Amino acid sequence: MRISKKAAAAAGFAATAALALTACGGGAGGGGSAGEATEDNKPAQLTVAAWMDFPQELLDSFEEEYGIEVVVNSFPDGASAQTVLRNGLAADGAGLSDVHLIELDWWTEMMAIPEDWVELPEIPGRWVDWKVTQGSVDGKITGYGTDIGPLGVAFNQEMTASVGVTDPESFGEFIGGDNATWQTFLDAGREYVAASDNYFVDSLTNAFQAAINLLPSAFEDPASGKPYNMADNAEVKDLFMMFAQAAEDGVSAGIAIGHADWGAGFQNEQWATVITPAWMAGIIQENADGVDGWRIASAFPEGGGNWGGSFFSVPATGENTEWAVKLADHLTSSEAAIQWFHTTGQFPSQLEAMSSADIAETENEFFGGQRIGQIYGDLAAAAGDAAAGGFRGENFAGIQTVVTDGIRLVESGGATAESAWDSVVSNFEALGFETAD
Incomplete structure (x- = not known):
């Protein structure tokens, strides 16, 4: 299974206007301006920390233009990169690279x-406006956006033929069409497993995370930044019980991306659908190589949303910050975004790249000749403001892990939906947060 470098977290072209074109704000702040990159302060080498494959021509073009070699410090996954970055920041920058990829x-x-x-300096008109907002702190840009992760569903039309679903249009209707909800999606899964000899989804943890991303503020109060008391978090509990009950009903195989058996599950045809943000399409293509019938649907529960997307940022303690800023700029240009799309399947956040025919009109042989760039562009446009995702405070990732582990517990047969929720509440309380009023 090959997922490590591309599984991040870690994304209509005629509809680009719906995503909003706007300039980003500048100002002095953060760690201060990096200063000017000159021949006097030019290093022989710059390092960039990431967990995904880089287009080689992107690295080569920077070296050709500036005479600086770019070395990728590659991590097996985003979690490893996060740990190294967290430790480096706590140690006054020790062990950090010149540029770091940071997941949303x-x-x-x-x-x-x-x-x-x-x-980072303002680059007017490069990104969709909400991506710039996400990459800013107190209105000051500290991260240049790479991809976004508009949400889609990959399904195998040869498997879903058992319920009369043989193309993207009929699959969309099967999960609820324009009025699809998570409940209609899960009910479709129950119908599928009753008529088939495999599972509907790889893991409900993936779908649950996508659903969490659609909430305006799932775990933390935007005003104070403090976590909500989990025992009183009715919105999350309702979602949790919906997915956990589907897990009890055997809708999923309980094998999420990152699991050692995920790649084998595709080859063994253990499931018929996968919740697939744009960045995951290429990973599926690798893991399901040789398995016919996979397609991307144009419908998504609750109208769509976003999962993932990253930023390149420059630690202020670096010795080469002036040139590191130039590298972050180079890695997030519209031309670079198109190269990323063809290398990793990441859907761009750059407006010019999003409207590029090179992305919109490229046919994907694995997905039956579908123009998946256009499909994901349309899904992003349809999601509207939801594409930005909900509020994520400092503790979002850790709390989400606690809650998602509860779904995983039910999938494994280790708990009922009710007892798993009790476990989530108990594990959250053990973290000792001061919660919001």
């Missing part, structure tokens, strides 16, 4: 002390 779910934690990061 742990962005707020890494930016808890804005002075740890170089404020």
Whole structure:
């Protein structure tokens, strides 16, 4: 199974206007301006920390233009990169690279002390506006956006033929069409497993995380940043019980991306659908290589949303911050975004790239010739403001792990939905947070 470098967290082209074109704000702050990159302060080498494959031509073009070699410090996954970054920030920058890739779910934690990061210059009109907002702290840009993760569903039309679903249009209707909800999606799963000899989804933890991302403020109070008391968090509990009860009903195989058996599950045709943010499409293509019938649907529960997306940021303690800013700029240009799309399947946050025919009109042989760039562009446009995701405070990622582990517990047969929720509440309380009023 090959998922480590691309599984991040870690995304209509005619509908680009619906995503809003706006300039980003500047100002002095963060770790201060990096200063000017000159021949006098030019290093022989720059390092960038990430967990995904880089287009080689992107690295080569930076070296050709500036005479600086770019070395990728590669991590097996986003969690490993997060740990190294957290430890480095706590140690006054020790062991950090010149540029770091930061995933959206742990962005707020890494930016808890804005002075740890170089404020990046404004680049007007490059990104969708909400991506710039996400990559800013107190209105000051500290991260240049890479991808976004508009949500889709990959399904195998040869498997779903058992319930009369043989193409993207009929699959969309099967899960609820334009009025699809998580409940109609899960009910479709119950119908599927009753008529088939495999599971409907790889893991409900993936779908649950997508659903959490659609909540305006799932775990923390935007005003104070403090976590909500889990025992009183009715919105999360309702979602949890919906998915946990589907797990009790055997809708999922309980094998999520990152599991050692995830790749084998595709080859063994253990499931018929996968919740698939844009960045995951290429990973599925690798793991399901040789298995026919996989397609991307154009319908999504609750109208769609976003899962994932990352930023390149420059630690303020670096010795080469002036040139590191230039590298972050280079890695997030519209031209770079198109290269990322063809290398990793990441859907761009850059407006010019989003409207590029090179993305919109590229046919994907694995997905039956579908133009998945256009499909994900349409899904992003349809999601509207939901594409930005909900509020993520410093503790979002950790709390989400606690809650998602409860779904995993039910999938494994280790608990009922009710007892799993009790476990989630208990494990949350053990963290000792001061909760919001």
